[in-house]
Amino acid sequence: MQFLSYLVNGISLGSIYAVIALGYTMVYGIARMLNFAHGDVIMVGGYVAFVMMTSLGLPALAAICAAVVVCTLLGVAIERVAYKPLREAPSLAVLITAIGMSYLLQNLALLIWGSAPKSFTSVVSIEPLRLFGGQLVVTGETLVTIVTSAVIMVALTLFVNKTKVGHAMQAVSEDKGAAQLMGINVNATISLTFAIGSALAAVAGVLLCSAYPTLMPTTGAMPGIKAFVAAVFGGIGSIPGAMLGGVLLGIIESLSKAYISSQMADAIVFGVLIIVLLVRPAGILGKQMREKV
């Protein structure tokens, strides 16, 4: 029974990773860049929701909407200011810019909200679910997280595969030049990808802070990096892969925290990344890319 509860915790944590990983994977698929600042957009989402709920006293749903709007605008603005001018630049330059952006967001949050951790009030008010005569308790946050992630996953898959805009996104990720020739507005498509990814980050931020209610300027950094691990694990560029990778990674982290050592859990998660990259660099569901000379 203990094992089951660790497993449920792992799936819940993994669902959050999965939602974050979706943002990474979509941006990587289209812009071919590792958006280091993605994790910090999560943190911004958490803070915006926090301010809306505690300072302005808005209901949880309004706070979430505000967080989504702010993060979407932020994501698009980051892309426009920092990444768009570097679209033709070497990947090293883009990566360093992204790291700079991540640092900028963290330090702005530090200046605005201070370094003291804020305790986040959960947005979920569902009674915990008691199974097996109360032996297995599933909290409301866990339920909401898992359900929300599943809904997002399905909606996003439908969006990318069934709509015209979704097809445009796929086309841009295949070949920017050819997509442009077909009359697709590449810049708008990339902006849209950043917008969707950042909106998802806001949702992930609220879910993350509800489940683990301490909010600091560095809150997003570690989950962000782990979600990237999840995206690579599942196969970068693949939406079902991000979901699968996220959940698996959450389970691995939760179980290794429980059975091996809580100190070493992060080391194990990163160990998984290294092994995946060495054995199957394309991830579980990813396509093997041919190198063009």
Place this chain on the structure above:
Amino acid sequence: MKMKPLSRSFRRDLVTYGMVVVMFLAIQLLSGMGMLTNSLSGQLVPICAYIIMAISLNLTVGILGELSLGHAGFMSVGGFVGAFVSVCVGDAVPGWLCFALALLAGTAAAALFGFLIGIPVLRLQGDYLAIVTLAFGEIIKNLLNSFYVGRDASGFHVSLKDALSLNLDETGDVIINGAQGITGMPRSATFGLGFVLILITLFIVLNLINSRTGRAIMSIRDNRIAAESVGVNVTRYKLIAFTISAALAGLAGALYAHNFSSLVAKKFDYNTSILILVFVVVGGMGNIRGSIIAAALLTILPELLRGFSDYRMLVYAVVLIVMMLFNQSPQLVAWRRRLAARLPLPRKKAAAGEKEV
């Protein structure tokens, strides 16, 4: 005997050495006149360590052309191994020998780590390589945080759980105490020693760059496929550069460790790696002299400008972004050139600026 004219690279290197010597003498002079504040003179050895770190990271980022985000990990390996050695042999041998042994051990251990990590990591490229170095940096930090070593009459005991499970007898003491780190090193690092170590580092790196090996490494950076096709063994040269870079980071770590009487693994986290990266980027990637200046200035400036310290990291972040945009964005580079053409500047300087990166 007729003097051969000095080559351009040799003259350039001489300027770099000269600059370090002048900086050293200037600071010695200032400190002799009592012009240095306490906090600044306490920073002298860390500045030396950071300069060595910046030079060593520049070898990976600027010369090899791969981004390492876990460089602080190698620094911590060097620091911990160095500190461990000097705590263990500190009573048995004279102080200078103990320090020399610690430096050697720290350098060797970091080199070994760099080599072992380099074998798998260097098969990857670009973003993946960067994220894996970050992963290794975090793994090293996590391992050191839960690493316990003790010593008693029957020898050394190692544990990954806690200090109690070391099973030490009553004569034993804990040397490395997990998250509390290692304590009791002699504080034998001085500014003079740091200066000598910087010169040694410079000697190694500059000679490497000007050698056949260095040219092979830079050819991989400029075009891996072309380099491979003319017979450069890419993996081998990447591994050479990465290992030397890690070894020098270990040297810096060992130097750093002996400036304080205690050392914790948390000090060498991702933020430290980024700080060093900022030094390298601000100084100019591939420009060793720039790394030295940037590391020294960016460590001293926050000390001098007290009110600035709150905004320090914010400014670094902005500097990183702006530097990249201005050096790499086609539109901004073109705009910068138009501006430079309009200003009555000597033309040579503008041309030299474009050659960098």
